[in-house]
Each structure stands twice: as structure tokens, then as C-alpha cells.
Amino acid sequence: MAERVPDGRSRRPATSCLLCRKRKIRCNHETPCSNCLRARNENCVYESNNQPMPISRARLSQVQTAPAPRPQESVPLASASSASGSTLLNHASRSLEASSTAASTPPSQSSVLDAESMRLKLRIRDLEDQLSQLASRPVDSSHENPNSNIQTLNSTIGGTFHVHCEGSSLGQQPAIARSVTHKTRLFGQSHWAVNGVLLIRDVFESIDAHSRPETTKAWSGIERCKSLARFIKPQRTFSWLSSSTPNLPPKEISDALVDCYLRSTESIHRILHIPTFHRDYEAVWISNMAAADRAFVIQLSLVLAIGAVTYDEHFSLRTSATQWVCAARSWLSEPKSKSQLDIQTLQIGLLFLVAQERLGLVEDSTWISVGALLRKAIYMGLHRDPAFLPKRTTLAAEMRRRLWNTILEMTLQSSLTSGGPPFISLDDFDTAPPGNFDDDQIMTEDPVPQPPNSFTQVSIAIAFRETFPQRLAVVKFLNDLASPVAYDKTLQLDARLxxxxxxLGRTLLAYSRSTTVAPAPSPYEIRMADFIMHRYLLSLHAPYFGASFSETVYAFSRKVVVESSLKIWRAGYPVTINNSSLVPEANELQRLITCSSGFYPAGAIHAAFLIAIDLRMQLKEDESIEPAPLRPDLLSVIYESKQWCLQVIKAGETSVKGYLLMSIITTQIEGLMHGLREGEITSRMIKAVEEVEEKCMPMLTAMASEYQVPRNEFGDAPQPMDLAKDNETMGDFGCMPSDTLFDFANTEPMAWMFNDNPSMGMPSLW
Structure with a gap:
């Protein structure tokens, strides 16, 4: 009977659980109730004086006719739903405990207990149904992947970085490195360090185990080189940042630089209309420089800066080229009266990105800057073919196709180098490849394209565009988050690439074998095609290179990596007959690799590094009494690359880390070739680290002498504290080390391996 309150009203006993009563929502009076299940509340509690809710006759008949669940029946659980499944099982166990407690109640309540028992059995079956539904759902890999793990590597020379690994679809071990987290950046699989850091992990650990900063001068020598480099780099740009008017060189030098640009860059990536550029270029020298169109002067300064990279073997015009790029940066940052959305501004933007990357003056990752330029081009409608837009002249239509084609190439190359996803697909544009016209042709009305077998000024760009879908698929597979680690997919992409x-090779060969007097691809263009295509092949198979040392299933990838690396290196440094020098055009790629930064030198050092790792592994795998002879063509690469790193420093690079890495690996290979013990090899590697200062410090001191580096009475090299004092006058460009410079616990000397924002001439890995 309901309890009476003082005012005469009867108060019904509360039948809802405490949580539903508190929230004032309808409760279905089950244990646990539906609201608690939805809220994942494991404590669905009723008042102790509440009687169990009787089950309806219709529901009871369903329970009596339903088969009872088997106590030992196992329910499959999805890996991604383990948390939800365990919660439901906990509810079921508590329900069973409630039923066992209820079994000890007096016989007067037997009818109610029978109904409660049926209700609990029905509830258990409902929970099992829910678990089965969870098990049938697809696993959401973005939240949890049972095959993924993170390896944290920490060493004095290597610093701290985290390698994200995933198991192969073939179930092979070891796991495949998928990405690397370093400080605030995440690098995808196509970044060379993602696979490189694991391959030299033993080198880091061995050196750490046998050396300490307080017992060897190796680390102090490296830090002195770094300290001097930190002084030189800002000095090169600091004095030019306030000027947006470039100081152009004499016409004779300008002519040579323009020719270098047309051979090294415009022949591969079409940006300018050459006759129009030459017309405006001559007008600059005829008229007063101050009266010339300012936008074209900026465009010209960027052309000269790019051409200066391959002007000579030592990049003698680096300072002037830096000034021209900084002038363009100042001009681009000036406020404009209206939005600059035209072809000339887009050309300047492309030239600026190329010049920044070649000179290593990128403020941020090139991949980020190219992404902004891609969106600007889309905003201008370049992703739509001119045939679907209002009618334009042939010149305007073809220039739009050429610029869009170049933006696609830069997007893909920056993605491959930085390890970032390309963020472009074949469905995002319908712009056709450029027409097979020479530049003079598109200045006339209704020109007719030349036959496909006729070589024109845009033939190289058209030939590369034919391979764009295959190369895009490779980069997407490597860097997109949703791509699986699937070796069969790698082999499919390999076949298509x-x-x-x-x-592409047949096309270029047909141009070269033409019997007509028509022009043909230059040696530089042919070698560039080899270099670029093998970079994609190398990146595709590099993730399985380390695993191939222990798993024969990846032996094909090991072969591809080694052969592609050799072809990349020989494209830049071909073997000459009788040591004869190459003609200037054939030497263009070698100069580009030595003096520039970004895509091309990064490919060269990556190739040399992987060849060295393979040679080292061959020596470790050899079980004969005398070490087996190594392939001379591969062995020569590691010695050439070591000397190349010194040439790069002579050309103006301030970082010594490339030479450091190749010196250590070369020393280890030589020790293995001579059958030395591990301890002796490590001692030699530490000695190689100490010799880096002896080789590099004189060249860095010569560079710094141009900027009045403060000296001390004990030697030519500036002291860290002196450089720190100079840094006080450098404003926002100060980057000198403090007293913590030699605190090896707080520094990460190998951060250059993950830096795709180079400050000077070496590739993006420096």
C-alpha cells in the first residue's frame, strides 16, 4: 500500500534507477537500464526497498520459447571494439551475480524470481547480440591499429626520434617503418630518414657505448663547426632583407645566367614564354633600369638566381643570388593595392619557390609553400582546361596548361622529398597536357601542333606528364594515411611505374635517333629523366630495404634499391672515359646536385647512403674466412660521395653532417673489409668523427672571414661565447648557441636528417 504524506497525498515508491531519477528521464527499469547502457554507466543502482519490476506476459512468453544461451559460448570481438565489449560483459556478470543473490530469497517470492531469472537470461542474450554486431563492424584504423608500434631511438649523435612501424600484410617481421616523428614534425614514408634512421641505429649505439663527450674531442669539434655555421647562415641574408630592388650584374654575366636557367630548369619545367621573356629582357638593358617594369625585374632576378646555381662548380655567385631572392621576397611581401591573380604573378611565385629551394632559403617546408601555390592556381581556374573556359588566345591557353603542368610536378616532387601527402588527385583537374608547340608557334593565330614524334621546347614536359599518374600513385601509396602496408600493392605499382x-625512354630515344635536322634532347635532359624516374622507384621499395636483410620475400626490393641508387648516382656523376671532362651541358646535373638544395641533392645522398648500407650488410652476411670482394661500381660510390660532401662545403654549404655520416659509414665498411673486431672498428669510427673538424673547419673559417668573424687568441675559430655576443645585434635572425651548446643531453645533433627546411645549399635532409 502506498505511503501517505502529511498533506494527505499518497507517495508511490520510486521505481527508476538513481541516475534516471537525478536526470529526470524515463527509465525502462532494467538492470542496467537503457540510459545507463547508453551513458556507459556501470553503476545502475536502484533503491534497496524497490521490488524488481515484473516482466510482462508477452515478453515472458518470448523468453520461455527462446533457446537458453550456452554458458561456455565464446563471442568474437573486434579489436577496435574491445573496450565496448568488456563493458557489456561486465554488465552481464553483474546481472548473473544479482540472480545468484536473488536465489537465496524466501519461497514466497519464487514467482517473482522466476520472472527475474527469465529477464536476466533475455538480457544476456541481448548483450551477446550487441557483441556480435560490434564484431562485424570494420575496424577503424585511425583510432587503434594492433599492428602498429612506435620505436623511440635516442643517442648522442642521433638525438631523439620516434619511428612509427606497422606489420606487413604478409605477416613478416621485422615491422615496416611507416613514418618518423621528430619534434613537432611528422615525415611520411617517402622521406629518406624514415627508413634511414633504423638502418644506422647500430652505429649510433656503438659510438655511444664507447665514447663520451668528456673523454673525446670528437663532439666538441663537431659543435665548433656547428657554432661557426650558425654564424655564417644568417649573415648571408641579414643585410639584404630590407631591399626589394635587386642589383643586377653586368649584361655579359646576366646573359650567361639566363642561358644556365634555360638549360637547367626551363627545359624540364616550363614556366616562361621564352620569346616574350627575351623581348622584355632586352628592353631592360636598353631603357633605364628604374623605368623598367618592376614585376619583370623581380622575375628576371629570380631567373638569374636559379641560373647562378649551375654557373660554375663552386657557386661563386651565391651571395648575389641570395640578394636577388631576398629582394623578390621583399617585393612579394609588400602590400598590393589589389589582388595579384594573373599569369605573371603566378610565374614569379613558381620561380620564387624554385629559387628558394635551390638556394636553401626556404622559410618553411617547400611542400607547404607549394600547397599554397596550388590553391592559388585552382582559384585562378588553371585546374580547368581552357577548352571549358571563356575563349582565349592560343598563347594564353597554352601558358595556362604549361603552368598547371609545372605546378603538378612541383607538388609531386615536394611531397616525395618531404614525406607529406600530395593532396591532389586525377579527379581534381581536367586540364590537358601542354600542346606540342614551340614557343614561337603559339604567338600566331590557330597554330597546328607538331606531330608527337617531333621534338619541341615542351616535349620533355609532355613526356613527363605521361608518367604523372603512375608517379602520383606511388607518392599517395607512400604518404597517405589510409594506405596499407601491403607488399603486393608495392609490386603492382612497381610494374606500372x-x-x-x-x-618515356622510348620516346626520348626516338627523339635522339631522329634522322632529321630537328633538335633532340640534350644529355642533361636524358640523364635528368633517369634521375627523376629512379627516385620514385627507389622511394617505392626503400621501406622494405631494411626488412630484406632478414626476409627473402623482400629480396626484389633490395635489388631495386641498390640498382636504382646506382643509376641515380651515375646520372649525376657519370663514369668518364680516360678521366675526360664532360661537356658543359652534360655537367649541368652534377653542378645542380653539388651546388643546390632540395630534390636533386637529396636524391644523390639518399642513393649513396643506401649503397653504403647494402655494402655493409654484404660484409656482415659473409661467412667465409676471407671477406668476399665487393662490387667495384658500388664501392666507388661511397668514396665519391665522401669527396662530394667536401665539394658541397666548398660550394658554400655550412653543415658538416653529410660528410660526418659518410665518413662514419665508410670507416665501418673498411673495418669490415679488413676483418677488424667490433671494438677496433668503433674506435676508428670515433677517430673519423674527430677528423671531420680537421677537414671542414678551414673551409668554414674561410667562409666566415667574409663577415668579420670575431677571433680569439687561441685559434682561428670563433668561440661559442663570442658568437653569442655577436648574436645580440642580429635581431630576429640570431641563432647562435648559448652556454648549453655542449650539453649533449639537451641537443639533437642529427636533426639535419629530418630537416626539409634547409638554410643553405645542401639537400633537404641537411
Missing amino acids: RTAYKS
Whole structure:
């Protein structure tokens, strides 16, 4: 009977659980109730004086006719739903405990207990149904992947970085490195350090185990080189940042620089209309420089800066080229009266990105800057073919196709180098490849394209565009988050990429074998095609290179990595007959690799590094009494690359880390070739670290002498404290080390391996 309150009203006993009563929502009076299940509340509690809710006759009949669940029946659980499944099982166990407690109640309540028992059995079956539904759902890999793990590597020379690994679809071990987290950046699989850091992990650990900063001068020598480099780099740009008017060189030098640009860059990536550029270029020298169109002067300064990279072997015009790029940066940052959305501004933007990357003056990752330029081009409608837009002249239509084609190439190359996703697909544009016209042709009305077998000024760009879908698929597979670690997919992409590469080779060979007097591809353009295509092949198979040392299933990838690396290196440094010098055009790629930064030198050092790792592994795998002889063509690469790193420093690079890495690996290979013990090899590697200062400090001191580096009475090299004092006058560009410079616990000397924002001439890995 309901309890009476003082005012005469009857108060019904509360039948809802405490949580539903508190929230004032309808409760279904089950244990646990539906609201608690939805809120994942494991404590669905009723008042102790509440009687169990009787089950309806219709529901009871369903329970009596339903088969009872088997106590030992196992329910499959999805890996991604383990948390939800365990919660439901906890509810079921508590329900069973409640039923066992209820079994000890007096016989007068037997009818109610029978109904409660049926209700609990029904509830258990409902929970099992829910678990089955969870198990049938697809696993959401973005939240949890049971095959993924993170390896944290920490060493004095290597610093701290985290390698994200995933198991192969073939179930092979070891796991495949998928990305690397370093400080605030995440690098995808195509970044060379993602796979490189694991391959030299033993070198880091061995050196750490046998050396300490307080017992060897190796680390102090490296830090002195770094300290001097930190002084030189800002000095090169600091004095030019306030000027947006470039100081152009004499016409004779300008002519040579323009020719270098047209050979090294415009022949591969079409940006300018050459006759129009030459017309405006001559007008600059005829008229007063101050009266010339300012936008064109900026465009010209960027052309000269890019051409200066391959002007000579030592990049003698680096300072002037830096001034021209900084002038363009100042001009671009000036406020404009209206939005600059035209072809000339887009050309300047492309030239600026190329010049920044070649000179290593990128403020942020090139991949980020190219992404902004891609969106600007889309905003201008370049992703739509001119045939679907209002009618334009042939010149305007073809220039739009050429610029869009170049933006696609830069997007893909920056993605490959930085390890970032390309963020472009074939469905995002319908712009056709450029027409096979020479530049003079598109200045006339209704020109007719030349036959496909006729070589024109845009033939190289058209040939590369034919391979764009295959190369895009490779970069997406490597860097997109949703791409699986699937070796069978790698082999499929390899087959398609090789087919595209063979087609490209046949096209260029047909141009070269033409019996007519028509122009043909230059040696530089042919070698550039080899270099670029093998970079994609190398990046595709590099993730399985380390695993191939222990798993024969990846032996094909090991072979591809080694052969592609050799072809990349020989494209830049071909073997000459009788040591004869190359003609200037054939030497263009070698100068580009030595003096520039970004895509091309990064490919060269990556190739040399992987060849060295393979040679080292061959020596470790050899079980004969005498070490087996190594392939001379591969062995020569590691010695050439070591000397190349010194040439790069002579050309103006301030970082010594490339030479440091190749010196250590070369020393280890030589020790293995001579059958030395591990301890002796480590001692030699530490000695190689100490010799880096002896080789590099004189060259860095010569560079710094141009900027009045403060000296001390004990030697030519500036002291860290002196440089720190100079830094006080450098404003926002100060980057000198403090007293913590030699605190090895707080520094990460190998951060250059993950830096795709180079400050000077070496590739993006420096």
C-alpha cells in the first residue's frame, strides 16, 4: 500500500534507477537500464526497498520459447571494439551475480524470481547480440591499429626520434617503418630518414657505448663547426632583407645566367614564354633600369638566381643570388593595392619557390609553400582546361596548361622529398597536357601542333606528364594515411611505374635517333629523366630495404634499391672515359646536385647512403674466412660521395653532417673489409668523427672571414661565447648557441636528417 504524506497525498515508491531519477528521464527499469547502457554507466543502482519490476506476459512468453544461451559460448570481438565489449560483459556478470543473490530469497517470492531469472537470461542474450554486431563492424584504423608500434631511438649523435612501424600484410617481421616523428614534425614514408634512421641505429649505439663527450674531442669539434655555421647562415641574408630592388650584374654575366636557367630548369619545367621573356629582357638593358617594369625585374632576378646555381662548380655567385631572392621576397611581401591573380604573378611565385629551394632559403617546408601555390592556381581556374573556359588566345591557353603542368610536378616532387601527402588527385583537374608547340608557334593565330614524334621546347614536359599518374600513385601509396602496408600493392605499382618509365625512354630515344635536322634532347635532359624516374622507384621499395636483410620475400626490393641508387648516382656523376671532362651541358646535373638544395641533392645522398648500407650488410652476411670482394661500381660510390660532401662545403654549404655520416659509414665498411673486431672498428669510427673538424673547419673559417668573424687568441675559430655576443645585434635572425651548446643531453645533433627546411645549399635532409 502506498505511503501517505502529511498533506494527505499518497507517495508511490520510486521505481527508476538513481541516475534516471537525478536526470529526470524515463527509465525502462532494467538492470542496467537503457540510459545507463547508453551513458556507459556501470553503476545502475536502484533503491534497496524497490521490488524488481515484473516482466510482462508477452515478453515472458518470448523468453520461455527462446533457446537458453550456452554458458561456455565464446563471442568474437573486434579489436577496435574491445573496450565496448568488456563493458557489456561486465554488465552481464553483474546481472548473473544479482540472480545468484536473488536465489537465496524466501519461497514466497519464487514467482517473482522466476520472472527475474527469465529477464536476466533475455538480457544476456541481448548483450551477446550487441557483441556480435560490434564484431562485424570494420575496424577503424585511425583510432587503434594492433599492428602498429612506435620505436623511440635516442643517442648522442642521433638525438631523439620516434619511428612509427606497422606489420606487413604478409605477416613478416621485422615491422615496416611507416613514418618518423621528430619534434613537432611528422615525415611520411617517402622521406629518406624514415627508413634511414633504423638502418644506422647500430652505429649510433656503438659510438655511444664507447665514447663520451668528456673523454673525446670528437663532439666538441663537431659543435665548433656547428657554432661557426650558425654564424655564417644568417649573415648571408641579414643585410639584404630590407631591399626589394635587386642589383643586377653586368649584361655579359646576366646573359650567361639566363642561358644556365634555360638549360637547367626551363627545359624540364616550363614556366616562361621564352620569346616574350627575351623581348622584355632586352628592353631592360636598353631603357633605364628604374623605368623598367618592376614585376619583370623581380622575375628576371629570380631567373638569374636559379641560373647562378649551375654557373660554375663552386657557386661563386651565391651571395648575389641570395640578394636577388631576398629582394623578390621583399617585393612579394609588400602590400598590393589589389589582388595579384594573373599569369605573371603566378610565374614569379613558381620561380620564387624554385629559387628558394635551390638556394636553401626556404622559410618553411617547400611542400607547404607549394600547397599554397596550388590553391592559388585552382582559384585562378588553371585546374580547368581552357577548352571549358571563356575563349582565349592560343598563347594564353597554352601558358595556362604549361603552368598547371609545372605546378603538378612541383607538388609531386615536394611531397616525395618531404614525406607529406600530395593532396591532389586525377579527379581534381581536367586540364590537358601542354600542346606540342614551340614557343614561337603559339604567338600566331590557330597554330597546328607538331606531330608527337617531333621534338619541341615542351616535349620533355609532355613526356613527363605521361608518367604523372603512375608517379602520383606511388607518392599517395607512400604518404597517405589510409594506405596499407601491403607488399603486393608495392609490386603492382612497381610494374606500372616501370611500364611508364620504358615508354618515356622510348620516346626520348626516338627523339635522339631522329634522322632529321630537328633538335633532340640534350644529355642533361636524358640523364635528368633517369634521375627523376629512379627516385620514385627507389622511394617505392626503400621501406622494405631494411626488412630484406632478414626476409627473402623482400629480396626484389633490395635489388631495386641498390640498382636504382646506382643509376641515380651515375646520372649525376657519370663514369668518364680516360678521366675526360664532360661537356658543359652534360655537367649541368652534377653542378645542380653539388651546388643546390632540395630534390636533386637529396636524391644523390639518399642513393649513396643506401649503397653504403647494402655494402655493409654484404660484409656482415659473409661467412667465409676471407671477406668476399665487393662490387667495384658500388664501392666507388661511397668514396665519391665522401669527396662530394667536401665539394658541397666548398660550394658554400655550412653543415658538416653529410660528410660526418659518410665518413662514419665508410670507416665501418673498411673495418669490415679488413676483418677488424667490433671494438677496433668503433674506435676508428670515433677517430673519423674527430677528423671531420680537421677537414671542414678551414673551409668554414674561410667562409666566415667574409663577415668579420670575431677571433680569439687561441685559434682561428670563433668561440661559442663570442658568437653569442655577436648574436645580440642580429635581431630576429640570431641563432647562435648559448652556454648549453655542449650539453649533449639537451641537443639533437642529427636533426639535419629530418630537416626539409634547409638554410643553405645542401639537400633537404641537411
